Amino acid sequence: MxxxxxxxxxxxxxxxxxxxxxxxxxxxxxxxxxxxxxxxxxxxxxxxxxxxxxxxxxxxxxxxxxxxxxxxxxxxxxxxxxxxxxxxxxxxxxxxxxxxxxxxxxxxxxxxxxxxxxxxxxxxxxxxxxxxxxxxxxxxxxxxxxxxxxxxxxxRLLPGVMGAASSGTEESFEDGLLEYPQYTRPQTWEGRTIPEVLRSGDHAKVDAWRKLQAETDTRLRRPDLWECYSGVRDQSASGARRKDKDTDQ
Incomplete structure (x- = not known):
C-alpha cells in the first residue's frame, strides 16, 4: 500500500x-x-x-x-x-x-x-x-x-524504507527515553577510547550499559521525558507487585 x-x-x-x-x-x-x-x-x-x-x-x-x-x-x-x-x-x-x-x-x-x-x-x-x-x-x-x-x-518508518528492521525501534523516544550514545571505529581518537563494555562482546552487558546510558541522559537532558518514563515504570512495577500478591493468595 x-x-x-x-x-x-x-x-x-x-x-x-x-x-x-x-x-x-x-x-x-x-x-x-x-x-x-x-x-x-x-x-x-x-x-x-x-x-x-x-x-x-x-x-x-x-x-x-x-x-x-x-x-x-x-x-x-x-x-x-x-x-x-x-x-x-x-x-x-x-x-x-x-x-x-x-x-x-x-x-x-x-x-x-x-x-x-x-x-x-x-x-x-x-x-x-x-x-x-x-x-x-x-x-x-x-x-x-x-x-x-x-x-x-x-x-522512514514505512516497511522496507530503512535497511535494518531494528533501526526504527532502537532510537530516541521509541521507548520513552533518549537513545544511548553511539560509537564506531577508530577505537581511539584524540586520546578518547570507545567504552570497554562495547568492545567486550558480552551482549547482555552491552544492553545493560546502553539502558543505563539512555536513562541517565534522559534524566539529565530531558527531565520532562524522564518524569513520564519514571511514572510509567513505577505504575508497571506496582501492577506487577499487585499481580504477584494476588497470585500468592
Whole structure:
C-alpha cells in the first residue's frame, strides 16, 4: 500500500524537496509513498488569488482566510477521506513519536502549511478533524519546513524504507527515553577510547550499559521525558507487585 502525502501550501515547489533524496527519495521512486501538493491560492475567487487579510481587531501581519482554506481542506478530504489532517502551527500540540508511528501505520496524511500570522480560528471550529501540531516551541517562516520534517519521520518508518528492521525501534523516544550514545571505529581518537563494555562482546552487558546510558541522559537532558518514563515504570512495577500478591493468595 502506498502512503499518500497531500500538502496544502502556498509554495508547492518546496516539495518533495529533501524528501526526494536519500532513503525517502528511493522510497518515493519505488512507489512506497506519494507526494501531492494543493495550491491554496487555487481556491481564491478574486483575480489576485488572495488567501489572507488583516487581523480582526488590528495588529501586525496577515491572517490566512477561513473561507479559502476551508475550501482547500474540503478538496483534500475528497481526495483522501481517511487520512488525518495536520495543521502546522506554533500554537499546536508538539507532535510525538507515538503520533508519528500511528500516522505512518495508516493510509497517509494531509498537511496544512501555515504562513503569515497563522489561521483564522474559525477554520478549526468548522473543521474539527484538523489537528493543530508543532515541532517544538519555535516559530518558523512557514509550515512547509515542519511538514517536511513530519513526513520524513513518517516515511522512514514505512516497511522496507530503512535497511535494518531494528533501526526504527532502537532510537530516541521509541521507548520513552533518549537513545544511548553511539560509537564506531577508530577505537581511539584524540586520546578518547570507545567504552570497554562495547568492545567486550558480552551482549547482555552491552544492553545493560546502553539502558543505563539512555536513562541517565534522559534524566539529565530531558527531565520532562524522564518524569513520564519514571511514572510509567513505577505504575508497571506496582501492577506487577499487585499481580504477584494476588497470585500468592
Amino acid at each position: 502506498t502512503f499518500a502525502a497531500t500538502i496544502l501550501t502556498l509554495y508547492p515547489e518546496m516539495f518533495p524537496g529533501p524528501l526526494g533524496t536519500s532513503l525517502a527519495g528511493k522510497a518515493l521512486a519505488r512507489g512506497d509513498w506519494s507526494c501531492d501538493t494543493i495550491q491554496m491560492r487555487d481556491f481564491a475567487a478574486d483575480k489576485h488569488r488572495t488567501v489572507d487579510d488583516t487581523p480582526a481587531g488590528g495588529g501586525a501581519g496577515m491572517v490566512l482566510k477561513a473561507d479559502i482554506l476551508g475550501a482547500a481542506v474540503d478538496h483534500a478530504i475528497s481526495q483522501q477521506r481517511d487520512a488525518p489532517i495536520l495543521a502546522m502551527t506554533p500554537r499546536g500540540k508538539p507532535i510525538t513519536q507515538d503520533r508519528i508511528r500511528a500516522i505512518a501505520g495508516g493510509p497517509g496524511v494531509t498537511l496544512l502549511c501555515g504562513r503569515f500570522e497563522g489561521f483564522d480560528e474559525r477554520l478549526f471550529e468548522a473543521r474539527p478533524r484538523i489537528e493543530q501540531v508543532s515541532l517544538a516551541d519555535i516559530v518558523l517562516s512557514g509550515g512547509e519546513t515542519a511538514a517536511i520534517a513530519i513526513l520524513d519521520a513518517c516515511i
